[in-house]
Amino acid sequence: MKEKDQVVIIGGGWAGCGAAVAARKAGARVRLIERTDLLLGLGNVGGIMRNNGRFTAAEENIALGADELFTLTDRLARHKNVDFPGHRHASLYDVVKMEPCVRRFLEEAGIRLEMMSRVVDVEREGEAVKAVVLPEGKRIEGEVFVEATGSTGPMGNCLTYGNGCCMCVLRCPAFGPRVSITHKAGLEDLMGMRKDGGFGAFSGSCKLDPLSLSLQLQKELKEKGVAVVRLPGEQIHREKLDLKVCQQYALPAFAENLILLDTGHVKLMTPFVPLEQLRRIEGFENARYIDPYGGGKGNSIRYLSVARRDDKMKVEGLENLFCAGEKAGLFVGHTEAITTGSLAGFNAVRRLQGKALLQLPRELAAGDLIAYANSRLSSEEGIRDRYTFAGAAYFKRMEEKGLYSVDPLAIRKRVRDCGLEGVYGKSLL
Ligand SMILES: Cc1cc2nc3c(=O)[nH]c(=O)nc-3n(C[C@H](O)[C@H](O)[C@H](O)COP(=O)(O)OP(=O)(O)OC[C@H]3O[C@@H](n4cnc5c(N)ncnc54)[C@H](O)[C@@H]3O)c2cc1C
Numbered sequence: 270m271k272e273k274d275q276v277v278i279i280g281g282g283w284a285g286c287g288a289a290v291a292a293r294k295a296g297a298r299v300r301l302i303e304r305t306d307l308l309l310g311l312g313n314v315g316g317i318m319r320n321n322g323r324f325t326a327a328e329e330n331i332a333l334g335a336d337e338l339f340t341l342t343d344r345l346a347r348h349k350n351v352d353f354p355g356h357r358h359a360s361l362y363d364v365v366k367m368e369p370c371v372r373r374f375l376e377e378a379g380i381r382l383e384m385m386s387r388v389v390d391v392e393r394e395g396e397a398v399k400a401v402v403l404p405e406g407k408r409i410e411g412e413v414f415v416e417a418t419g420s421t422g423p424m425g426n427c428l429t430y431g432n433g434c435c436m437c438v439l440r441c442p443a444f445g446p447r448v449s450i451t452h453k454a455g456l457e458d459l460m461g462m463r464k465d466g467g468f469g470a471f472s473g474s475c476k477l478d479p480l481s482l483s484l485q486l487q488k489e490l491k492e493k494g495v496a497v498v499r500l501p502g503e504q505i506h507r508e509k510l511d512l513k514v515c516q517q518y519a520l521p522a523f524a525e526n527l528i529l530l531d532t533g534h535v536k537l538m539t540p541f542v543p544l545e546q547l548r549r550i551e552g553f554e555n556a557r558y559i560d561p562y563g564g565g566k567g568n569s570i571r572y573l574s575v576a577r578r579d580d581k582m583k584v585e586g587l588e589n590l591f592c593a594g595e596k597a598g599l600f601v602g603h604t605e606a607i608t609t610g611s612l613a614g615f616n617a618v619r620r621l622q623g624k625a626l627l628q629l630p631r632e633l634a635a636g637d638l639i640a641y642a643n644s645r646l647s648s649e650e651g652i653r654d655r656y657t658f659a660g661a662a663y664f665k666r667m668e669e670k671g672l673y674s675v676d677p678l679a680i681r682k683r684v685r686d687c688g689l690e691g692v693y694g695k696s697l698l
Pocket residue numbers: 279280281282283284285302303304305307308309310311312314315316317318386387388389417418419420421439446447448449472473474475569593594595596600601602603604606
């Protein structure tokens with residue numbers, strides 16, 4: 270008879286991948302269920318790592334023992350040490366090469382991948398999840414579960430709170446909508462708000478086909494990783510800054526210029542621009558969107574499904590369900606997803622063993638972000654904010670608390686002083 274999975278992870282974005290690696294390293298049999306044909310979710314259209322406080326967080330994770338995914342993103346960086354307005358020492362991974370590379374790594378690590386499988390229901394027994402259910406009725410049992418389904422989509426949310434489905438990388442029409450596991454288990458999710466009191470937020474960047482830009486822009490991006498193009502006066506819309514998820518990019522420079530980054534695609538740091546308008550700018554005469562395909566009209570809507578959890582990433586009200594990434598708070602970012610995912614995966618195995626769960630201390634930026642974001646979720650003001658090491662209010666807090674550092678040795682020492690060096694690297698089973 271086949272052995273039951275010990276840890277079942279729902280959602281294969283960066284958070285789910287982080288959880289899978291941590292749980293596998295801790296010795297568990299791990300199954301990762303993903304509704305599309307690609308791992309990494311929104312990570313297929315992002316690419317920015319190590320900007321501002323994300324550098325510190327990446328090095329903390331490496332010192333804690335969650336090094337593999339950061340090694341891969343560093344290895345596939347097209348550019349390193351890039352500065353752009355409000356951001357320093359960014360690295361930009363290649364969004365085209367990243368997914369197959371992570372997929373191979375997970376498979377080689379012995380993680381069982383269940384692709385194109387959408388969880389649509391949950392079987393609950395008392396305070397525990399017993400199994401998750403796929404559309405054709407197939408049940409997947411597990412001992413501990415991690416929800417990492419993100420907060421983007423389904424199409425109805427993009428229609429109600431945005432400009433309709435703009436055909437983003439999550440491809441709900443083809444693979445079916447995101448499903449909230451906590452909601453299916455009978456719990457109530459939180460919804461993030463915008464400054465104006467509306468729900469959710471537009472994703473803050475879109476992607477252009479590099480070959481659709483002028484040769485001059487292509488050359489600049491290839492050489493420097495970044496290009497800043499001044500917008501004509503009539504095209505400056507400062508109010509658009511309030512629409513975006515990524516408050517770390519809600520700076521005047523992002524309204525006054527088009528800021529482009531080379532991630533394999535050309536990342537345009539604004540939620541959307543009508544194509545006709547874009548094509549009036551020199552160098553963009555033939556511009557064409559590749560994510561979302563409807564980038565001339567709108568973008569995906571995020572942050573409509575956040576679980577209530579504790580600082581150990583366990584969902585409140587269920588004994589054996591953990592959460593990570595955007596599902597676990599109003600977090601923005603790949604680094605934030607891997608950080609929370611690694612802790613959730615590690616603690617899933619601690620729960621399996623009946624051991625005390627790990628809470629990262631507030632002396633580490635990772636521990637502070639997880640606890641700070643959680644404490645803010647109960648306030649009106651807190652659910653209008655977003656939490657990222659990369660900028661806005663949380664990065665300011667990191668600086669004020671002396672948590673920001675770009676010295677890997679000092680960061681490792683901080684982790685060692687907390688007694689946590691290599692903690693994720695030890696097999697628990
Ligand atoms: C356009 C854009 C650009 C971005 N750029 C950057 C960047 O450059 N740098 C950065 O750090 N961050 C960036 N971000 C933010 C970052 O990508 C996200 O915050 C982070 O990757 C979220 O990871 P996640 O795993 O929590 O969620 P997601 O990436 O949303 O992954 C969730 C996964 O769960 C799957 N899923 C959902 N429901 C189910 C179900 N019922 N059954 C099975 N599977 C399910 C989904 O298909 C998806 O693959 C960007 C975001 C966007 C939209």
